[in-house]
Amino acid sequence: MANKNKKYIYGIYDDADAIMDSVHKLRGQGVEIHDCYTPFPVHGLDKAMGIKRSNLTIGAFLFGALGCTLAIVFQLYVMAADWPMNIGGKPNDGYYPSFIPVTFELTILFTAFGMATLFFIRTKLIHGKVEQLVDPRQTDDLFVLAIEEKSHNFDKEMVNRTMIDGGALEIRERELEK
Amino acid sequence: MGHSHTVHLTEERYSMTSKTRNILFGVLALGLILTIIGIFQAQGAAHHEAAEHSALVSTETGVVSADAAHHGPTWVSRLWANLLLNGWYTLIIAMAGTFFIAVNYAANAGWATGLKRISEAMGHYLPVGLVIFLLIVFLGGDSLYHWRADGIMDENSPNFDSIIASKGWFLNSAFYYVVAPLLVVVFYLFHRNFTNMSIREDKEGGVGFFKRSVAFSGAFLFLFAFGFSILSWEYIMSVDPHWFSTIYAIYNFAISFVCGMTVMTMITLFLKSQGYLSFINGEHIHDLGKFMFAFTIFWTYIWLAQYLLIWYADMPEETVYYYMRLDGNEGIYQFQFWANLFLCFFIPFLALMTRNAKRNPMWLYLVGSIILIGHWNDLYLMIMPGVMQEHASIGLLEIGMPIFFGALFVFIVLKAFEKAPTFPLKHPYLEESVHHDVGP
Numbered sequence: 001m002a003n004k005n006k007k008y009i010y011g012i013y014d015d016a017d018a019i020m021d022s023v024h025k026l027r028g029q030g031v032e033i034h035d036c037y038t039p040f041p042v043h044g045l046d047k048a049m050g051i052k053r054s055n056l057t058i059g060a061f062l063f064g065a066l067g068c069t070l071a072i073v074f075q076l077y078v079m080a081a082d083w084p085m086n087i088g089g090k091p092n093d094g095y096y097p098s099f100i101p102v103t104f105e106l107t108i109l110f111t112a113f114g115m116a117t118l119f120f121i122r123t124k125l126i127h128g129k130v131e132q133l134v135d136p137r138q139t140d141d142l143f144v145l146a147i148e149e150k151s152h153n154f155d156k157e158m159v160n161r162t163m164i165d166g167g168a169l170e171i172r173e174r175e176l177e178k
Numbered sequence: 179m180g181h182s183h184t185v186h187l188t189e190e191r192y193s194m195t196s197k198t199r200n201i202l203f204g205v206l207a208l209g210l211i212l213t214i215i216g217i218f219q220a221q222g223a224a225h226h227e228a229a230e231h232s233a234l235v236s237t238e239t240g241v242v243s244a245d246a247a248h249h250g251p252t253w254v255s256r257l258w259a260n261l262l263l264n265g266w267y268t269l270i271i272a273m274a275g276t277f278f279i280a281v282n283y284a285a286n287a288g289w290a291t292g293l294k295r296i297s298e299a300m301g302h303y304l305p306v307g308l309v310i311f312l313l314i315v316f317l318g319g320d321s322l323y324h325w326r327a328d329g330i331m332d333e334n335s336p337n338f339d340s341i342i343a344s345k346g347w348f349l350n351s352a353f354y355y356v357v358a359p360l361l362v363v364v365f366y367l368f369h370r371n372f373t374n375m376s377i378r379e380d381k382e383g384g385v386g387f388f389k390r391s392v393a394f395s396g397a398f399l400f401l402f403a404f405g406f407s408i409l410s411w412e413y414i415m416s417v418d419p420h421w422f423s424t425i426y427a428i429y430n431f432a433i434s435f436v437c438g439m440t441v442m443t444m445i446t447l448f449l450k451s452q453g454y455l456s457f458i459n460g461e462h463i464h465d466l467g468k469f470m471f472a473f474t475i476f477w478t479y480i481w482l483a484q485y486l487l488i489w490y491a492d493m494p495e496e497t498v499y500y501y502m503r504l505d506g507n508e509g510i511y512q513f514q515f516w517a518n519l520f521l522c523f524f525i526p527f528l529a530l531m532t533r534n535a536k537r538n539p540m541w542l543y544l545v546g547s548i549i550l551i552g553h554w555n556d557l558y559l560m561i562m563p564g565v566m567q568e569h570a571s572i573g574l575l576e577i578g579m580p581i582f583f584g585a586l587f588v589f590i591v592l593k594a595f596e597k598a599p600t601f602p603l604k605h606p607y608l609e610e611s612v613h614h615d616v617g618p
Binding site: 043061088098 | 485490615
């Protein structure tokens, strides 16, 4: 699987503004940023990195629509076709207001669980996954800027220089299993 | 901070261009002309109907006798009902302005600080709205409210109605003429207090005004919850005096807030298109759009909560409300009743769901108009079946009057907006508002 591994170059910073600076400069030179690891959310970093908007919301809508449809079909099947029940003399031969709360709740349930599951799948946050920290301190007080070596416009010399000039404490190279 | 690009804001004042003023006056005049033609049309229709029924409907005097309910409503009732509808509609939108100020102070929210002067201007419609509303209350009450009929609470009168009489402790002149209007006055005094503190803050600075505003906001929100409920019961729910709903006040509040946010969004977009409030960007517009979207859902939740429980319990004294809006009253409200759900829920819900929709000015204008028309229809369905029964219709009167009130509202709000700088320059949260960012 060695050929599937990717080489990354990491700049380690101790200041949020410094990492922002480097991101701006590298992007200005056309370098693609693979990712940034920060101990806290850095305001505006996602925009600076040029991260595209997630399509998670479309997934959420589809899960909601699925839940809504299933709720309607299931209730109609149970109450009108399979086993009509007389509950307080309410009609059950079609879609009635008494079906709305279940439809509403199942729509929300499917949206929430579907979206959470999709999020975990897309981010590969699966239970038992071993963490691949560049530096353990990135969860404490350090900021890591990762760039893939094979990325577009990559020039090791230039990237190293920009990171050092931008205030990186150290630069590391590492291969990661994809 | 290496990257906090400082925005240098200077005091900015709005002045209405003559073009805006002319357009507003034009629309105002159009609304007025349509209303006047509509009044004649309504008179004609009433005469026609009277002739048809060959009954002695008291149209010739133009004054409805106290027992008008026996003869059926006249064009005068129709006029008052329309005034009540539009008067109440604009009044609660103005209240949403004050509410928005207070709720942002109470919640310690900073993002809307740049928009604060717009909500302040909206609240300045309150005195005008109150005067119009008082005219309706003092002059039109007998045409509008069945419970104000003579002898209805008098056991010895042939008019006696024990259900209405049992509500006499609330449905009486003291509440009707004094308490409820005073509540609007109190709301306005709070509003004046907020705006005066804000203007003084512009001059003097510091956080003292902010802290005081937070304290006043708590008091206002508490009072507003009770006061708004009393107002909606006294003036709107009582057009159907036999019926009551415990969720009615929050239902009206939902209308107030969703329409208030819609109007605020539209005014913000208008002011931006005129070149003011340059630091208000897509992020703020997005959040306003979220309010429109979220409170559309809130309104539906409340609407359904009222409908579902009444449908489920199926008690005659409650279902009569929906019967009169569906199969009853010769079924004339049925179409509007179902259309209401589309105008107030399905269309805005689907149209405002995506992020791009909430950031697109033209789309917000379009969907906002649908929301405003929808909630006008919503209020129509609250008031007309109670006042007009099966005699209601939508003519030029119903079309012209909202145009008139809308132009009046916008004119007064923009005039009030002229009187202060367009944003509170020394508000402690202005900086936060300028750098507001809702993320990807």
